[in-house]
Amino acid sequence: MTAMKAVADGAIVAKRNLIKIKRVPDLLVFSTMSPIMFILLFAYVFGSSIHVPGMSYREFLIPGIFAQTVIFGATITGAGLADDLQKGIIDRFRSLPMSRSAVLVGRTGSDVLNNVLVIVVMSLTGLAVGWRIRTDVFHAAAGFLLLLAFAYAMSWIMACVGLVVPSPEVVNNASFMVIFPLTFVANTFVPTNGFPGVLRTIANWNPVSAVTQAARQLFGNTSDKFPTPHDWPLQHPIIYTLIWVVALLLAFVPLSVRLYKRAASR
Numbered sequence: 001m002t003a004m005k006a007v008a009d010g011a012i013v014a015k016r017n018l019i020k021i022k023r024v025p026d027l028l029v030f031s032t033m034s035p036i037m038f039i040l041l042f043a044y045v046f047g048s049s050i051h052v053p054g055m056s057y058r059e060f061l062i063p064g065i066f067a068q069t070v071i072f073g074a075t076i077t078g079a080g081l082a083d084d085l086q087k088g089i090i091d092r093f094r095s096l097p098m099s100r101s102a103v104l105v106g107r108t109g110s111d112v113l114n115n116v117l118v119i120v121v122m123s124l125t126g127l128a129v130g131w132r133i134r135t136d137v138f139h140a141a142a143g144f145l146l147l148l149a150f151a152y153a154m155s156w157i158m159a160c161v162g163l164v165v166p167s168p169e170v171v172n173n174a175s176f177m178v179i180f181p182l183t184f185v186a187n188t189f190v191p192t193n194g195f196p197g198v199l200r201t202i203a204n205w206n207p208v209s210a211v212t213q214a215a216r217q218l219f220g221n222t223s224d225k226f227p228t229p230h231d232w233p234l235q236h237p238i239i240y241t242l243i244w245v246v247a248l249l250l251a252f253v254p255l256s257v258r259l260y261k262r263a264a265s266r
Helices: 002-023 026-046 057-073 075-087 089-094 102-129 137-164 168-184 197-205 207-219 237-264
Strands: none
Touching: 002 102, 026 057, 026 102, 057 075, 057 102, 057 137, 057 168, 057 207, 075 089, 075 102, 075 137, 075 168, 089 102, 102 137, 102 237, 137 168, 137 207, 137 237, 197 207, 207 237
16 A cells, blocks of 8 residues: 555656656756767767677667666756755655655656657667667567666666755766766777776676667667677676666665655754
């Protein structure tokens, strides 16, 4: 019963967050413009000098851009919570007869819906520059769902960050310092076989590499002429990604709820 109430109350909070995006369209415009610029920049500027055996670089690139974008999109959760705390909105929520976890459920849920819209825009941009899905609709849907599941798990990490830092600006700066190297020390933009030994191992065990590789496999953006590294995470990227999703949710959902109760009672 408590879980059902949390979901129901969370849906109302999610609706509130989506209405906020509608009233402040700049949030949506800038969250979609950034990945479009990355696609165009890498596809047309760097794509001419990066060679991936047996396939187009643009097909190699787009799943990596998907992974990077949904992870950066998770920072909206932390920034939104920090903003609500700073403005005293969380205290208003506490005065209402609603589940204590509803704010977090609604915040993370609305950000997943925002990521869905961003992925749609990115997919259309990718198709325009030459990206294609080579598998059936079920594998493609699984690829998108896996990206969203990983982004949802990352949102709960960002929720913890948003509840312990003093402002949205600090959330953005702190998140950028972690997410930027996490998404670049990976196979998102270039193959890892050219990395130095230790860095290559780190990149191949990076969960971002796994979710990117899983998306490439599910979209059919792979080639027999470009073998997958022998590291276990990239040989079994779907399983490895799901392990990370479950582990992150188990660790950060209860932690976020505890931090929310403390932050709201300041």
